[in-house]
Amino acid sequence: MKYIAACDTDAGISKYKNQDSVCVKTADTGSGRAALIMVCDGMGGLSRGELASAEVIRSFADWFDRELPFELPDWDWETAARNVISRLRRLNAMMVDYGMREHMQLGTTATGIIAVDSKLMTFHVGDTRIYKISDRLSQLTDDHTFVNREVKNGRMTPEEAKTDPRRNALVQCVGVTADIMPEINLGDIENGANYMICSDGFRHVLTEKELFEELSPEAVSSKKDMQKKLRELIETVKTREESDNITAAMFRAEF
Amino acid sequence: MSTGEILVIAAAAAVFIIINVIMWSIIIAKERKNAPRPEKTVAAAAPEDKNIELPDSVPASAAEMGFRLLENTVIVHTDDRI
Numbered sequence: 001m002k003y004i005a006a007c008d009t010d011a012g013i014s015k016y017k018n019q020d021s022v023c024v025k026t027a028d029t030g031s032g033r034a035a036l037i038m039v040c041d042g043m044g045g046l047s048r049g050e051l052a053s054a055e056v057i058r059s060f061a062d063w064f065d066r067e068l069p070f071e072l073p074d075w076d077w078e079t080a081a082r083n084v085i086s087r088l089r090r091l092n093a094m095m096v097d098y099g100m101r102e103h104m105q106l107g108t109t110a111t112g113i114i115a116v117d118s119k120l121m122t123f124h125v126g127d128t129r130i131y132k133i134s135d136r137l138s139q140l141t142d143d144h145t146f147v148n149r150e151v152k153n154g155r156m157t158p159e160e161a162k163t164d165p166r167r168n169a170l171v172q173c174v175g176v177t178a179d180i181m182p183e184i185n186l187g188d189i190e191n192g193a194n195y196m197i198c199s200d201g202f203r204h205v206l207t208e209k210e211l212f213e214e215l216s217p218e219a220v221s222s223k224k225d226m227q228k229k230l231r232e233l234i235e236t237v238k239t240r241e242e243s244d245n246i247t248a249a250m251f252r253a254e255f
Numbered sequence: 256m257s258t259g260e261i262l263v264i265a266a267a268a269a270v271f272i273i274i275n276v277i278m279w280s281i282i283i284a285k286e287r288k289n290a291p292r293p294e295k296t297v298a299a300a301a302p303e304d305k306n307i308e309l310p311d312s313v314p315a316s317a318a319e320m321g322f323r324l325l326e327n328t329v330i331v332h333t334d335d336r337i
Binding site: 003005006007009017018019020021022023024025026027028029030031035048050051053054055057058061062065066068069070072094095098223 | 309311312313314317320321322323324325326327328329330331332333335336337
């Protein structure tokens with residue numbers, strides 16, 4: 001079994017500070033493979049987005065290094081899912097409390113994949129997305145945005161949502177509201193498929209057709225390919241005058 | 256109105272227009288000079304952006320169990336902690 005992963009991030013053309021954080025970890029567990037692939041998009045409108053995203057990434061990265069090795073002998077996906085939800089809620093409460101004490105607002109999306117051998121868990125809060133790219137492009141996460149909720153409830157059409165001034169407003173993210181309801185999904189890893197996590201800055205000006213063609217398993221099958229394609233797409237996004245920070249990570253398993 | 260009077264009015268109008276053009280040119284030049292730098296220029300240099308890659312923190316006891324990091328990229332943009 002082989003895990004391949006890579007990531008890239010860029011402040012973009014308009015912002016002097018990159019508020020996104022990203023983590024790509026894979027490990028030989030002694031009996032198989034494990035991976036943590038994660039992107040956090042610090043809220044641009046909030047004063048310390050980079051601190052919020054860094055704190056969440058550091059927490060999960062520390063868990064992967066320090067706790068996962070000792071959880072693996074009794075690994076259970078249901079327990080792992082509950083632990084991820086608890087960790088995100090603890091981080092949310094910590095940030096809300098910190099924001100109140102320091103009189104500042106800070107928030108971040110938190111979206112990632114935890115893989116152990118041939119199975120994976122996706123966890124998600126916010127509008128960062130996970131795509132699976134195999135023979136087609138599938139979005140695995142739901143955007144936690146105001147307009148997406150309105151569209152689902154039939155109060156807005158998808159066309160109206162694209163131009164609505166509230167299209168970037170999140171209904172939940174880590175660090176802003178009293179509680180969060182992380183979206184968790186468990187499943188099997190598709191052999192040879194590419195999984196991609198990206199901030200909204202990465203995908204805003206790229207079409208789904210472009211994402212599929214550029215990141216398909218045939219076009220991208222090695223770590224070198226991933227690094228090259230992600231950088232190329234980031235440069236494309238910058239030439240199209242995207243104003244946000246730009247971050248993406250890729251993951252692929254072969255067995 | 257005599258030709259002389261018309262010439263005087265025309266000359267006064269011309270002087271008024273010239274003064275206005277000069278005055279507004281100076282105002283616009285000053286505004287451009289004082290305007291904040293466009294964010295695009297600032298971003299190109301990204302002087303305050305820190306790309307911090309964190310080291311792994313696998314404990315020795317985990318390594319003894321056979322746990323070994325193969326890929327380890329963690330990028331954050333601040334040293335500050337909550």
